[in-house]
Every structure is written in structure tokens, then in C-alpha cells.
Amino acid sequence: MPQFYSNCISEPIWDIPLDQVCLPGLHITQGMFTKLFDLLEASCHEWDLKLAYHYQRVSSSTFTTYSAQLQRLQAAKSELEVAKHSKETTEQLATYMVLLYGEQSNVVTQYLLQQAEEQRESVDKLEDEIAHITDELSKGFATHEGPFVKELDSTLQMLGVTRQQYFGGVFVGNHVHKSLQISSIEALLWC
Numbered sequence: 001m002p003q004f005y006s007n008c009i010s011e012p013i014w015d016i017p018l019d020q021v022c023l024p025g026l027h028i029t030q031g032m033f034t035k036l037f038d039l040l041e042a043s044c045h046e047w048d049l050k051l052a053y054h055y056q057r058v059s060s061s062t063f064t065t066y067s068a069q070l071q072r073l074q075a076a077k078s079e080l081e082v083a084k085h086s087k088e089t090t091e092q093l094a095t096y097m098v099l100l101y102g103e104q105s106n107v108v109t110q111y112l113l114q115q116a117e118e119q120r121e122s123v124d125k126l127e128d129e130i131a132h133i134t135d136e137l138s139k140g141f142a143t144h145e146g147p148f149v150k151e152l153d154s155t156l157q158m159l160g161v162t163r164q165q166y167f168g169g170v171f172v173g174n175h176v177h178k179s180l181q182i183s184s185i186e187a188l189l190w191c
Helices: 025-052 061-138 147-159 173-179 182-189
Strands: none
Touching: 025 147, 025 173, 147 173, 147 182, 173 182
């Protein structure tokens, strides 16, 4: 009958007044710090993504691959515009030749139409490549691979703070207290 015992199965073992209950301060600060640090790390990862658009030589192979794909995407888009323009020009020229010379332009027209078909295939190939690169880029790269997040991790190491491998990389209590000191907060914000 949980409705009679504050949504518990039975009465509490001890009747302790609420003014004598100690809040778990360590767990509260640990949870707050972990949440704030995760937000800081996510913000650094966003900066890493923005940085990838402008720089391509970084030690991380995943980040470098991501940057190279961005560069290839921009090049493919430029090539696509040139190929589309060339195809349209060739098709217009073939149409003009038929209108101007009629049947007499058969050899030249056939050649121009063959060129236009090759250019159309090139356009289709470039569009497929752009779609593939865009799909790959949508996956991004691992959070820990970017330069900003790496700098954040190195600052944590400098402070003597490590994230535990178990439980999703949480911080232990002493590391939370060490990280919440003013000098540590400044180091994290200015890393």
C-alpha cells in the first residue's frame, strides 16, 4: 500500500525528521561539475567542427580526414559548377548547329552531342561524389579528436584531474573539489 507510506512499500525503518537529514554534498557537486564540464566539452567540440572548415593540418588523423573531406567537397562543388556550365554550353551549341545548318551539320552535331553526354556523365559522377562526401561529413569526428577538446584534456591532466574510465568518464569527488578551485576554473576556461 504505497499510497499510505509516501510512495514506499512500507513504513520507514527509522523515523528521522527532515531537519536531521544530511544532503549528499559531494554527489551534488560532482553531478553539477560533470554537467558543466560536459557542456564545456561539447562547446569545444563545436569549435573543433568550425575549425575543421578552415584548417587541415592537425595531428589527429580523424580530424585531418574530416578537414580533407571538407576541402574535397568544396573542390567537387566547384568542378560541378564548371561541368554543368560546359554541358549546357555544348548542348546549346549543338542545338544552334542544327538550327543554323540543318542536316549538313550532322557530323559536328553528333560530335557535340557525344561531348554533352560525356559531360552529363561527369556531372552525375560529381553529384554522386558530393552526396557521398556530404554523407561522410554528417558523421563528423570523435569528440576527443579535435584540437580544442585535446587541449581541454591536457589542461585536466596538468591539474591532476582524470576522468574515470568506468561510468562514462565521470570525475571522482577529490577531482571535483580540485577542479572547482578558482585557479583550476581559470585554467579550464583559458586553456
